[in-house]
Amino acid sequence: MNPNGMAFPNARGFVMARDGVEYVSRQAVSTAVAKCPSLGETTGELLRF
Numbered sequence: 001m002n003p004n005g006m007a008f009p010n011a012r013g014f015v016m017a018r019d020g021v022e023y024v025s026r027q028a029v030s031t032a033v034a035k036c037p038s039l040g041e042t043t044g045e046l047l048r049f
Contacts, residue, residue, distance in 0.1 A: 008020075008021065008024070
């Protein structure tokens, strides 16, 4: 965690917007699916838990 308490700051150091979180999540899921195809059913709702 960075010093000002944000777990995921954006490129400018501010709080990441919902769209930014979705973008990063989609990239991570795409990378994971390439290695483990069964993760292809991963949804945003599933990631919350």
